[in-house]
Amino acid sequence: MAIDENYFWSWSARESRRASATPRKSFRHPIRINRSKRTVWNFQCNITKRDHPCHSNNEYLWHQMLDLTPSVKEFTSQSFVLSYTSEGVDRIYTADNDVLLNSGKRILVEVKPEWQIDDPESAQKWEDIEIAAMAIGARFLFVPDTYLLAEPRKSNVWEIHKHRHYDPPSDVVYALLRRFESYGIIPLAALAEPIRGKPYDQVWMTCFIKGLIYRRLLTFDFMHSLGATTDIHLVNRDQIYA
Numbered sequence: 001m002a003i004d005e006n007y008f009w010s011w012s013a014r015e016s017r018r019a020s021a022t023p024r025k026s027f028r029h030p031i032r033i034n035r036s037k038r039t040v041w042n043f044q045c046n047i048t049k050r051d052h053p054c055h056s057n058n059e060y061l062w063h064q065m066l067d068l069t070p071s072v073k074e075f076t077s078q079s080f081v082l083s084y085t086s087e088g089v090d091r092i093y094t095a096d097n098d099v100l101l102n103s104g105k106r107i108l109v110e111v112k113p114e115w116q117i118d119d120p121e122s123a124q125k126w127e128d129i130e131i132a133a134m135a136i137g138a139r140f141l142f143v144p145d146t147y148l149l150a151e152p153r154k155s156n157v158w159e160i161h162k163h164r165h166y167d168p169p170s171d172v173v174y175a176l177l178r179r180f181e182s183y184g185i186i187p188l189a190a191l192a193e194p195i196r197g198k199p200y201d202q203v204w205m206t207c208f209i210k211g212l213i214y215r216r217l218l219t220f221d222f223m224h225s226l227g228a229t230t231d232i233h234l235v236n237r238d239q240i241y242a
Contacts, residue, residue, distance in 0.1 A: 038055070047074065058111050080094070
């Protein structure tokens with residue numbers, strides 16, 4: 001899948017961030033959320049059928065990953081405002097994303113460069129936001145640039161989105177899915193073999209398969225380069241609701 005589920009849940013609990021915090025009594029600083037930053041991109045989402053504003057290339061790439069992850073049911077961008085208290089002052093925080101998974105779990109996402117996540121000047125703010133998120137039944141998650149830019153996942157995500165307009169005919173979809181009745185995992189080149197009686201060569205079939213990965217019917221390990229030998233498999237519908 002585009003998003004590693006283990007990583008997806010673990011970042012906000014990273015011990016190195018908490019250990020780096022300056023003692024609370026040692027500093028005072030204002031906590032403000034800047035929403036005046038100009039929108040750089042508008043991401044057209046397949047899941048939500050809406051445009052989502054992005055204030056950076058990293059946010060755009062994160063939206064692309066959300067769009068390819070079968071366990072994601074719905075999400076909003078820069079619209080959910082969380083009330084929280086920090087150092088005795090009532091404040092508000094606007095999440096980059098409010099994500100709802102098929103399992104019913106809710107996640108508030110902050111996309112940040114890694115060095116900003118570990119900045120001790122903001123440690124108390126993030127801890128207070130995390131507590132407020134838990135109070136409404138949500139998890140608070142950091143997504144760092146180091147995760148978003150990791151290869152070959154980044155290139156794979158872009159490659160699949162380049163094929164978003166390949167919507168295979170229903171009879172081709174049926175024939176492709178039937179091939180998984182005998183094999184749980186099929187290499188891309190083998191899966192893309194032309195279908196007897198259909199006017200689509202292997203290049204067309206490969207484009208159709210990438211289109212089905214975009215539509216979250218098929219998937220693969222995004223941390224391995226996508227090529228002829230890449231193992232493709234059906235999306236596990238039971239797993240995405242876990």
